[in-house]
Amino acid sequence: MLHLRLITPADRTESAVRLIEETVGTTHLVVLPGAARDPAGDVVMVDVAREAGDELLGKLRKLDLERTGSIAVESIDLSLSERAEKASEDAPGEAADAVLWEHLADATHEESTLSFTYLAFITLATMIAACGVVLDNAVLIVGAMAVGPEFGPLAGFSTAVVQRAPRLALRSLTALLVGFAVAMAVTVGFSLFMDALHLFSEDQLEGDRPNTGFVYAPDSFSFVVAVLAGIAGTLSLTSAKSGALIGVAISVTTVPAAANAAVALSYGDMRQTVGSAEQLLLNLLGIVVAGTLTLLAQKWFWNRRNAAAP
Structure with missing residues (x-):
């Protein structure tokens, strides 16, 4: 109620x-x-x-x-x-x-604002993920995924497309692009700093990484998982089951891919940088497409239900 x-x-x-x-x-x-x-x-x-x-x-x-x-x-x-x-x-x-469309628009508007808190969370998440990819530590990768706030702007953009709200779309896109750009730039500096302290090394990045090597090797499953996560995340927002968002956050490879791209860039490894960037874009695209289609399906369902109601 x-x-x-x-x-x-x-x-x-x-x-x-x-x-x-x-x-x-x-x-x-x-x-x-x-x-x-x-x-x-x-x-x-x-x-x-x-x-x-x-x-x-x-x-x-x-x-x-x-x-x-x-x-x-x-x-x-x-x-x-x-x-x-x-x-x-x-x-x-x-x-x-x-689906409470007014509530959804208001919630995604707030989550899609480019604020100091948003930048802090996405930057910290990327730095944590950087430690995870260098150390090949899956626990750190999962933690970074959970901390990352990027699903807010992604959901905001999908909502803006369905509701035809260009201002919300621009706000969401700005938060997403500027957020990742700032996070990756800071992480490049963080990687160089950790290398100077001999805590990061190029050998670690280039070595065998069975737990985290997937972040710079996108494949068809990357897009499939992103689509499924986008559907689950959108449903969790519209049905007020926000607890499911944690599961969504740790099932997509956005923040880890951004982190790996930043660390690889600091060492001049363009192969991993490009591969990680492709992984990042593939996941972002999958979530946006899935979120938009899910909202359109829900809108169609409820319009049909209202038309059929006596």
Whole structure:
């Protein structure tokens, strides 16, 4: 269930209430006339089944409440109410399959912002992965994959394509490209510094690396795994099962490939640099294509469901 809290101008409260009452899957409607002070207006609260949430939000947005008032949405972890159970039963579809497009756009917008924190995480992840590829340590590679924040911009770009939001697409692409460029540049310096301390060596990079050699040797499975991870990651975002994102993060070879390219570049090994760059681009492409197609499929499914609903 979702909990909606609206601040509505007095002349639009009745319209908002009517929309709520006409939406199947709503309950616990509360109207507090004149309760809001900033901005001034009425407060309307209602619980709605997740599968009916996107439809209701779309209708409420047409009242221009984000400009004249506000719309706040919270997830309800526990609701002990027969009315809530009935609302969930009456709403068409399943809650786990529901997509809240407004929430998805807002979440990916935040995750796709080129901030100091984002740059710090992707740079640290790449440096950790650099240690992993030089030491041929799979544990460090997995840790670097989990730390990397690159799935946010990738999901943001896919969402922007489906929602036709060019500003979000540009923001996501900027975060992705600038993030990896900064991370790889810093990692080149990090590699040279570690070499000066005799902690990295070219012999380690060029030696037999059974655990991490795959990061500069892309093949068809690289793209297949990226596509599967892109589908899983997108589903985890749209269904609010964020725990699955950890599994997605450690199944693709984006950060390790960037790290290997940076270390190889610091030693002038263009073979590994080019191979790692190809691995990186192949994974990024697979995730974006899979994410976009998954969102398009979900959008088509829900539009068809709404058209078939009585």
